[in-house]
Amino acid sequence: MQKETIFAGRLRQAGERISSPRLAIFRMLVRKGPIYVPRLVETMERSAIDSATTYRSIKLFRELGIIRDIVAGGKRLVELSDDYEGHHHHFWCRRCGSLIDFDSAAIEKSLVRVAADLGVTISSHQLEISGLCARCRTDSQ
Amino acid sequence: MQKETIFAGRLRQAGERISSPRLAIFRMLVRKGPIYVPRLVETMERSAIDSATTYRSIKLFRELGIIRDIVAGGKRLVELSDDYEGHHHHFWCRRCGSLIDFDSAAIEKSLVRVAADLGVTISSHQLEISGLCARCRTDSQ
DNA sequence: ATATTTGCAAATCGTTTGCATCACC
DNA sequence: GGTGATGCAAACGATTTGCAAATAT
Numbered sequence: 001m002q003k004e005t006i007f008a009g010r011l012r013q014a015g016e017r018i019s020s021p022r023l024a025i026f027r028m029l030v031r032k033g034p035i036y037v038p039r040l041v042e043t044m045e046r047s048a049i050d051s052a053t054t055y056r057s058i059k060l061f062r063e064l065g066i067i068r069d070i071v072a073g074g075k076r077l078v079e080l081s082d083d084y085e086g087h088h089h090h091f092w093c094r095r096c097g098s099l100i101d102f103d104s105a106a107i108e109k110s111l112v113r114v115a116a117d118l119g120v121t122i123s124s125h126q127l128e129i130s131g132l133c134a135r136c137r138t139d140s141q
Numbered sequence: 142m143q144k145e146t147i148f149a150g151r152l153r154q155a156g157e158r159i160s161s162p163r164l165a166i167f168r169m170l171v172r173k174g175p176i177y178v179p180r181l182v183e184t185m186e187r188s189a190i191d192s193a194t195t196y197r198s199i200k201l202f203r204e205l206g207i208i209r210d211i212v213a214g215g216k217r218l219v220e221l222s223d224d225y226e227g228h229h230h231h232f233w234c235r236r237c238g239s240l241i242d243f244d245s246a247a248i249e250k251s252l253v254r255v256a257a258d259l260g261v262t263i264s265s266h267q268l269e270i271s272g273l274c275a276r277c278r279t280d281s282q
Numbered sequence: 283a284t285a286t287t288t289g290c291a292a293a294t295c296g297t298t299t300g301c302a303t304c305a306c307c
Numbered sequence: 308g309g310t311g312a313t314g315c316a317a318a319c320g321a322t323t324t325g326c327a328a329a330t331a332t
Contacts, residue, residue, distance in 0.1 A: 017331055019287060038321060050289050055322060062215065069215045071267070076217055091261055104255050110247035111270065118243055119275035120232055126212075127268045129252065134260035158306055160312060179296060191314050196297060 003030055003084050007066065010083075014064055021049045025057045026066070034070060034079040034090070034099055071128055072099060089126065093133035100133065144171055144225050148207065151224075155205055162190045166198045167207070175211060175220040175231070175240055212269055213240060230267065234274035241274065 007026050011018050025044060029035070032043075037058060044054045058078060061067040067078045072092040079085065087108075091100040107127065115122045148167050152159050166185060170176070173184075178199060185195045199219060202208040208219045213233040220226065230248075232241040248268065256263045 017286060019331070021288070041321085048289095051321090052290080052323075053288060056287085059323095069212065071210065071212050071217070076212065076215070091259055093261075094264065100259060100261070102255060102259055104251055106251035106254065107248055110245055110251060113247065114243060114245050114270070115272070118232055118241060119278075120234075120241070120270075121272045121278050122270050123235065123272040125268065125270040127266065129255070129261075129263050129266040131256070131262045131264040137260075137262050158310095158312065160306070162313070182296085189314095192296090193298075193315080194313055197312080200298095 006083060010064055010066055021053050022057050025054060029080055034077040036075055036077055070126060090128055092130045093136055094130055095132055095136040098133055147224060151205055151207055162194050163198050166195060170221055175218040177216055177218055231269055233271045234277055235271055236273055236277040239274055
C-alpha cells in the first residue's frame with residue numbers, strides 16, 4: 001500500500017512511532033477524504049480510540065505535513081496533503097454540500113507571479129470556490 | 142461614514158435592528174481587520190458587551206454577508222466582506238504571522254475558466270497563500 | 283529496557299441557548 | 308407599545324492536559 005509507506009516513512013523520519021492508533025486514524029483519512037475533525041474523533045471512538053489520541057494525532061499529522069486544513073462553507077476540514085492525494089483545490093456546493101476537486105495550471109502559474117510581486121516565498125496555498133454545482137444549478141430553475 | 146451607511150442599509154434591508162452593540166462590533170471589525178473571533182469576543186467584553194451578543198452578531202453578520210471567514214494558518218478568522226474592503230486575498234507569513242492583502246487579475250480570470258470547465262456557478266471564492274514574507278525571508282538567512 | 287504514546291478523567295476554551303429585562307422602531 | 312435584542316447564567320461542544328498504565332522500538 002503506497003500511501004501507508006509514505007506515511008510510515010514520514011513518521012520514522014521525524015523520529016515518531018508508528019502506533020496502531022496513528023495508523024488507524026491515517027487509514028480513516030484515506031477512506032473518508034476531507035472530514036470535519038469532531039466527526040473523525042467520533043468515528044475513531046467507535047473503534048475504541050480515545051478522543052485525546054485522535055486530537056493529538058491530528059496535531060502531529062498537521063505539523064508533519066501529512067494533513068492540511070481546508071475550509072468548506074466556513075467549516076474547517078482536514079484532508080491528506082498533496083503527498084498523498086496530489087495537488088488540488090475544492091469547489092463546495094452551497095446547496096448540496098458536495099465537494100469537487102479541481103486543479104488549474106493557469107492559477108498555479110499566476111501564483112508564481114503574485115509571489116514575485118509581493119517579494120514573498122510561497123510554501124503552500126489553498127483555494128476554495130463555492131457556488132452551485134452543475135446539478136443544483138439545474139434543479140434550482 | 143461610508144461603511145457604516147452600507148452596514149446600516151444592509152441591516153435595515155434584512156429587517157434587522159441597528160442596535161448599539163451591533164454597531165460597536167461592526168466598528169471594531171473596521172478597526173481591527175481580520176480577527177480571531179474569541180479575541181473579538183474578549184475585546185467587546187471590555188466594552189461591556191456580552192459574549193453571547195458578540196457571537197449572535199457575528200452569526201447574523203455572516204448570514205447577511207457583512208463578514209466572511211478566512212483561514213490563516215489553520216485558524217479561522219473573520220473580516221468584513223468585499224462590500225466594505227474591496228475584493229482581495231491574503232498571504233500569511235508562517236514565521237511572523239503577518240497578513241498581506243493582494244489581488245490578481247490573472248487569477249480572477251482563471252477562475253472563470255475553471256467554473257466553465259466544471260459546469261458550476263461561482264458565487265464566491267477565497268485563496269490563502271502562505272510562506273515567508275519579504276522580511277522573514279531575509280532574516281532567516 | 284525504556285522512552286513514547288495511550289486512555290482516562292478533569293480542566294479549559296469556544297459557542298449556544300433559555301429566559302427575564304431592556305431598547306429600538 | 309410591542310417586538311426583537313441584550314445580558315446573565317447555565318448548558319453544551321470542541322480541544323487540551325496531567326498522570327499512571329500500556330506499547331513500539
